[in-house]
Amino acid sequence: MASAWERKWQYSDLGKKVVFLPSILLCELFIDPGFPMMLHGVLLLLDVSGFTTLSEKCVQRSGPDRGAEELAQTLNAFMRDILEEVLAFGGDILKFAGDAVLVLWRATQPQLPKAITLALQCCRKIQKKYGTRDTHVGLRLHLKIGISTGTLAFLSVRGGDQQYFFIYSRALNDVIEAQSLSAAHQVMLSQTCWEQCEQWRIWAKPLPGRRVVKVVGMRRLSRQQCQVAVGQLDQYTAEWHLEGSGLRRPALKMPNDPDVATRLEKHLPAAVLHKLHQDVPLELCSELRLVTSLFVQLQFVVRINVEDLSRSLSDSSSMISEIISPHKGEINKTLLFDKGCTFLCVFGFSGAKLASESIHALECAMQIVRMASTRLTKLQRVSVGVSSGMAFCGLTGHPERFEHTALGFKVNLAARMMVSYPGLVSCDAETYAASRLPSDCFKELPRRNMKGVTNSPTVYQYVGITEKW
Structure with a gap:
């Protein structure tokens, strides 16, 4: 497992804390707000179908000790490839839930259609390259993906000496429903997401009786168009950046700041x-x-x-x-x-x-x-x-x-x-x-x-x- 986290660069001392947290917590607006902060954005929920069964089979095959290690190695290898794409498309990884990941593209209201396009192109690429993964125990893993958009409430609360954050909105419920209705190699959009997206780029089919549409194709952005779009949204997703660091998240090379470090430690x-x-x-x-x-x-x-x-x-x-x-x-x-x-x-x-x-x-x-x-x-x-x-x-x-x-x-x-x-x-x-x-x-x-x-x-x-x- 050690080699999985080795890189050619070294994180700063502050970066060692940043790596555990989403970029949104670095923004000035979210410094211990104490009350709900409202923002607009696109949510992506990605779930690895078959994870619980995999964990059981690993234990049955190799015993509780080796089985737990094999499970972590399999999941990490799968997730690294997927999250590399998410970071490349400018997604802010908010939460992990074992085999699921919640991602945010923060944007202004006028930028939502472009943010949806970015998120969707990211998902289509992920499903094409990594939508199915065969494992060493003979079980095939699949990705189930949903996308939604809307106004989000960012909640930061205290619990003892620590701080916890939550995202709350109708869009969160929508993305859960969209993801739950997805199947292997599929990407589902919430109805609200479909109404606000660049529909001329997307071929989709509605699901009867559901406020969800299945994406069956799209006109893709070129690499340069993606880079421009990510750059336009970037000012809203992470305000602490260093140029030329070679990182997807340049904030990992942030110079040390005791005040920022103390604030971030509350979330660790x-x-x-x-x-x-x-x-x-x-x-x-x-x-x-x-x-x-x-x-x-x-x-x-x-x-x-x-x-x-x-x-x-x-x-x-x-x-x-x-x-x-x-x-x-x-x-x-x-x-x-x-x-x-x-x-x-x-x-x-x-x-x-x-x-x-x-x-x-x-x-x-x-x-x-x-x-x-x-x-x-x-x-x-x-x-x-x-x-x-x-x-x-x-x-x-x-x-x-x-x-x-x-x-x-x-x-x-x-x-x-x-x-x-x-x-x-x-x-x-x-x-x-x-x-x-x-x-x-x-x-x-x-x-x-x-x-x-x-x-x-x-x-x-x-x-x-x-x-x-």
Whole structure:
């Protein structure tokens, strides 16, 4: 894995932080705004279909240790090629979600048609070159891509000592729907995106009964036209640039600025800061570790305005951080989809290992449910999935834009349990066994089919430590 992050240039000290963050956070407008900031843009959601099944097959073929490493190597090789194209077309990589990536082309209202063309040409090229990938376990991966556009609310909220950002808008819901309706080698546009694009360049077919159109062809831009278009949008996507650096993201060579560094550090996970403060080279920030993954989904009421949502997200982030931090857990990922917010919390990263880790995670899960139910006024439902097992803990993405996260079948399983058993604290058999808690702390749940999981595992509901125990 070390060679995956090596480049002929060296990042600046500040660049080592920038590489974990989207370019939009470098813009002056988004320096800890404290309230929703409105912008226009084009969203792209790219998902690798078959990732959960791949993670399961890697473990079945090579065992939990080697399987987790093989999964990370396969995903990184695939993602590097794809994200190289995204960066070349001026896309700002906002969020990673394991096997999915959310990208933004920020633009003014008049520039949206050209931004849509850029995003679409990028996607068509990606689907042509990388739309299908055969893996070493005999499984074929496919890309599913959706594009939308509109007015976006940029939300920046505090959670403990850290800062988290979210994008919220109808366009986010639209891009999720478009991507979900996509199939292998397809690109789907939301209806709003279709209405605002340069239609004379695009051949498309509407999907009956859906506000989505399937792109079947387009008049492509020349390389020079693409470069001009990217340059025109660039002033709106990243304001910190250096010429002649040879990087897709010249901001990685930014001179050191203590004020900027301090601000950016608030957005970095504790595991990343721990490595950076120890001057650990980026290529050595990955390892295999036994961790416990805790996925939390907070489903808010349907009718919630952006101000109330921003307040709820801030309260949620602070509450979860307050609960898990004393137990050495950390919020690794935050995602906002369709008025539901998902947090990935990880227990057991380097420098944060405790004995009886599964008990800490389960009790944190129960506290989150109890406190969320009483403190979050706009909450409709809270669901938690907890799993334990070997995971690849390290860098995933592209050498110029990556994240530090946990990857593995058990991590995916926690997310699937969270969705399949709504309103409960669910856990896998390994967490149940490792906790060594009495059986009356748990209830075995009916087996359910989970997306991408071929053999439905035994799942338990954690009901809490009883007074009897």
